Amino acid sequence: MGSCFAENIGAKFDYFKFQHSVNPFGIIFNPVSVEKLIRKVISQESFSEADVFFYNDLWHCFDVHSELSSPDTETLLNRLNGTAETFRNQLLRATRITLTFGTAWVYRNNDSGQIVANCHKVPQKQFSKELLSVAQIEESLQNIIASVASVNPNCNFIFTVSPVRHIKDGFVENQLSKSHLITALHKTFDFRLSTFDYFPSYEILMDELRDYRFYAEDMLHPNQVAIDYIWERFVQTMIVEESYPIMEKVDSIQKALQHRPFNPDSEQHQKFLEKLSQKISKLVAENPQIQF
Template sequence: MQFHTEFTPESLPYRIGLNSQIVTIGSCFAEVIGRRLADHKLTVLNNPFGTIFNPVSIARLLTMSLYGTAPDESRYVERDGVWFHYDFHSSLWANSRDELRVLLTNGLERVGEAIRKADFLLVTLGSAVVYRHIETDKVVANCHKMPGSLFEKYVYHIDHLQEDMMRLLKTLRRANPNLKVLLTVSPVRHTRDTLSINQVSKSILRVIAHECSVWNAWVHYFPAYELMIDDLRDYRFYEADLIHPNAQAQAYIFEKFVESAFDDELRGFVAEWEQISRSLVHRPLYGADSPAHRKFLTKLMKQLETLSQRIDVSAELADVRSRLKWERNQEQEEELA
């Protein structure tokens, strides 16, 4: 007897490998996936613009990065002595306009360079609800806690959103003909927009993702939204706010992503790395200077040295070597005593 609709996403025709270079951008779910990819030792530039919910702002920022366009001077805003920019998330801030300009310009250049070298771009669309800054008549990525009277809030028309996304895809293709784009719709529920508007918003984004993948062979959709809403489909898989997927849900969706998007070598490595990751956080039960623990650390060091020929594990190796050195020093001190 089944009590939920479990499904396995289709395998993607273009697989992520151990040496693939990846850029993620979009809602907070893009950051969740990007962080898990990085935890598995993949090369990831993870959500460099901060949380960006709407496709209008995502398309604008990526286009700016690829064309080398400077941040719009009319979009800087100061609040309580701190400077922000309406095209960027509030995590990107500075104490002066000039300092912020340098920070944002360098960030755009870094993203442009990363996309030109990337194998995969993961874009997570969060919401079709936008805030238009009335004075400049432009959609903002973040209101930066400015008065609500400065903005008009509405659901962006599906045709305009689709035009923005299709135009972005053409720009990406010209900049990097080898790039593969993976689209997802964020499973995070935007309940402040009301459940009805949230459903309209997610439906619009899902249609856009479908159209983009249907008309572009190098663009594919991963059903993170469907896995949360239809497969898991229970409030026990949400955080206490009943909005964000909890750690268990995130792990489940990522496991499905691994099955769908990773090649055989990388899937094998993931299993190996998870075992090593558990070993790295292991702490001895009977003392750090016991012979058994020294043997354990020596074996772990050899495993990491073997892996270092394939990936960068320099930080992990340094940690294990320092722990072994400490144990040897403890042993020498005991002998001298």
């Protein structure tokens, strides 16, 4: 759960058929908003009409991403509460939660006094921009852990800071923001303990790759080469070796599924499909959680 970088890694989990959920409420960048959602979901506090507003022909919720917005208020509330129920059930069963934070800069709604997860293009004059202090971030992190532990005490956590730079805040401001996140994480947790892990995705892109050829055209987001590199590092450090053989089999099947034959009706291709089907059936029989 967290930034858009989490969705890049989530796509890898999807490709390799891990059981997972990514950003159920859409991309959330700051730790206070992540904390608010997790506490609300775990306490089973429903979203109500007080949590939504109408703007630009759509109903929105300041606590979630605009991808959940709807032209109908009832549809939005059903969507929010349905997502919350599904997410809570996932939190109850999760063995590991990965939280990726993108920024310590937040926007506070001047009317409600609340920090929002998304401004939904509401005029900026309605918000005050502020930088979360290290202490504020520490408090949110501790509250997240306490909330999850109240319903799932055996869950482990991976924390990371998104390598995507928020240049709209300014170059210096982006560095300040990332430094607050990194400092708070390392002050809050002892990453030598087995319960908590820190994966240095930000540091890998900034210090190991260190070249604009690893960035997308906007020069802000990591490109596919960088994502693949960071994923390999993630596999090496965060995924148990017992999973590697299954991942290799899944990868082989995925590549075969992407194969485009010159002649789909040829006998050779039909044999290829039959062999692939047998391969999939065997893997699914051995690992029922995997679905192609």
